[in-house]
Amino acid sequence: MLTCKQFLSELNDYLDDTLDPQTRSELTRHVNECPNCWVVCNTTEKTLKVFKGMEAKAVPPDIEHRLMAALEKRIADRGPICGQKKAEA
């Protein structure tokens, strides 16, 4: 079982569909079992689609960084979901 932190670190590649099938299936399993990551995945996917709709390119690094920081903070604030301790820097 992946941790939420591992899931988040792979989320962009997951949404870009650039992962190998095994990693992808592990992420799919995590997102199906973890409501918190499901919300994050869903929100990020919509956000990416908006950006890609505008320029058909990856999210700019600064925006991606801010988005990920906000998501990680949100998970940290809510406490452990998947037996994961609070994310370490």
Ligand SMILES: [Zn+2]
């Ligand atoms: Zn999770």
